[in-house]
Amino acid sequence: MTSEEALQKFGLPAAPEDRDEIRRLLALEIERERQGESGEEMLRTLCLQLFSLGYPEDALLIWEAKQSSFNAGYGLDIQFVCGAGLTVTKDYLSQSSVLESSAILQYLAACDQAGDFAKWTPQVTIEHYRSYYGL
Template sequence: MDEEASIDRYGLHPVGTDLDEVRELLRVQTGHELPSQGAGDTELMKLCCVQLFNGSTLDDTLLIWRAKTASMDAACSIDVQLLCGQGLAETKAYFANLRTSEAEAALQQVLECEEAGGFEGFSVEEYGGSGGPGATSWQSV
């Protein structure tokens, strides 16, 4: 599946079992990307992350983090803000409460981005809507 097929099938705001399919698609692409940069489709990975961001489930944050850290291309393609579909404060608290090395690394990335101004004016509604990568023009972000 490519980005166009994913948009056609799930849209930007998938729900229910469609979210499960998006999660699996992201897992598969991340698995391809991990051993060899370029083996996964990082644009499709980004779209899956946008779809999961719009699904607003905290449990998806580590899946998005794993995709983001799969390679340098993925790290550049997948915005750290996509970890925060439930909101910045909620995501930071979630990572802090997990107390795993993976969650700590994700939390550090979020904090560094926040300190650098990357969350200035951030809101879930605007980021997932017309102002961010959840918009129809998500590829341009």
């Protein structure tokens, strides 16, 4: 599947009923990225579609995608981790027992302090990428 096909199939924002399939495809794409076989655009598209659903627990999988390679680390927006919004995501992560949660919280705090979330909302990101993809 290509990025364009994913956009056609799942849309932006994606539909909640497609969440499990998007998560499954993203997990496969993360493995491909770790092996140096992925295309960054597909990784970005799937992260964006999952982000668009707004589930705070998806922050962990999106973070995993961001950490899957050097290029993904810089190429995937940190805002993708916060589909439920910055405050809700931070609240979820602060209560999570997953080891990576504290690292994500520290990274988010640094990005927030640097102004990466100034005047930001999930809808701003969705609209930006709808324009980017010509939707």
